[in-house]
Amino acid sequence: MGEHILAEVGDGLGIITLNRPEKINALTREMVADIGAALEAWRDDASVGIVVLRGAGTRGFCAGGDIKAFYESIRGDRHQDFLDFLAEEFAVDSAVATYPKPVVALMDGLCMGGGVGLAGHASVRIVTPRSTVGMPETRIGYSPDVGGTHLLGQAPxxxxxxxxxxxxxxxxxxxxxxxxxxxxxxxxxLDDVLATLPDLAGLAAPEVAAALEVLHGTPAPRGTSTVASERPWIDAAYAAGTVAEILAALDATPYPGAAAAAAAIRANSPLATETALRAIRAARAEGTLPEALAREHRVAAFLMDHPDLPEGIRAQVIDKDRSPRWVPSDPAELDLASIAGVMPGP
Structure with missing residues (x-):
């Protein structure tokens, strides 16, 4: 194992620790390979009954992928190298989703992008009151991947x-x-959870989750669940066919949250938001993770050939001026046919 992944076995547990706390455990290609190797080694290991995914440090489980490396690949015209890395990462995410033993993910602190790809597909997913979870890709001119469109498509x-x-x-x-x-x-x-898990080794994932809920579960703190009450206007506005139509619906919705949502969408790449919209809906219609991952890989290749992606990373991560220049800047000017061309699946 490399220095940024710790893999330990003991008391019926296989514990994978993302060990890059200075970068909030952002994933590199080597880290992805090491996670995959540990999962494969423990698949038929009788001494491992439960796999645990956790992050080192106090800031979060995983901030996502290494965006600067992504930027360098695009700027250096090494698109295929990064697409190959995505294929490897997607394979590990799929391995987590289909693992024959319970996988318990401790999503403490920040869990974004590639972190969701690991933890979001685990069989038991634990958050804490300080967790922040999300798929922020449209902010950099990209679309949710690592199975994110599948999770978003299955959301209520x-x-x-x-x-x-x-x-x-x-x-x-x-x-x-x-x-x-x-x-x-x-x-x-969280330490109590880890201490309890050896007693649950050998149980199926639903039984592990139920036991942890009874023994250690706590209500999410007040104020962290707001979408349940906002579902009526969310469901109505986002039923529109395109991003431009969704924005018009949000503008006509008399709730403060709708105005904030419209402003957030307008700040993001029109190409990315329209692509994400269609990918999420396609994933919802199909309902399987493999189909979503295959589409996300096609979408990645499509967006890597567009200037919005390097511009979004420049504005948000490199220069941090937070002033991306999107092309086009108006979702009404998008070439919808080109976006539709990467969506078909089986």
């Missing part, structure tokens, strides 16, 4: 479109409401 009502287009983040309560997490425990109870 139109919550998937809402979070995907706004690039909004979820607290513990909203993450549970949207189907990105299963239960909440207090931050200082």
């Amino acid at each position: 009502g139109r919550l998937g479109e809402h979070y995907g287009l706004t690039a909004g983040s979820m607290g513990a309560g909203d993450a549970i409401e949207a189907g990105f997490a299963d239960l909440c425990v207090a931050e200082d109870a």
Whole structure:
């Protein structure tokens, strides 16, 4: 294993620790490979009954992928290298989703993008009151990947479109409401969870989740679950056919949250938001993670050939001027046919 992944076995547990706390455990290609190797080694290991995914440090489980490396690949015209890395990352996310043993993800603190790809597909997903979960890709001219369109597509009502287009983040309560997490425990109870898990080794994932809920579960703190009460206007506005039509519906909605959502969408790449909208809806219609991952890979290749992606990363991550120049800047000017061309699936 490299220095940024710790893999330990003991007391019936296989514990994978993302160990890059200075970068909030942002994933590199080496880290993805090491996670995949650990999962493969433990698949038929009788000494491992439960796999645990956690992050080192106090800031979060995983901030996502290494965006600067992504930027360098695009600027250096090494698109295929990064597409190959995405294929490897998607394979690990799929392995988590289909693992034959319970996978318990501790989504404490920040869990974004690639972190959701690991934790969001685990069989038992635990948040804490300080968790922040999200798929913020449209903010940089990209579309949710790592199976994010599948998770967003399975969210109740139109919550998937809402979070995907706004690039909004979820607290513990909203993450549970949207189907990105299963239960909440207090931050200082995570060690207790780890101490309990050896007694649960050998149980199926639903039984593990139920036991942890009874023994350590706590209600998500007040104020972290807001979308349940906002579902009526969210479901109505995001039922519109295109981003331009959704924005018109939000503008006509007399709720403060609608105005904030419209402003957030307008700040993001029109190409990315329209692409994300269609990918989320396609994933909802199909309902399977493999189909969503295959589409997300096609979408990545499509967006890497467009100037919005390097411009979005420049504005948000490199220069941090927060003033991206999108092409086009108006969703009404998008070439919808070109976007539709990457959506077909089986």
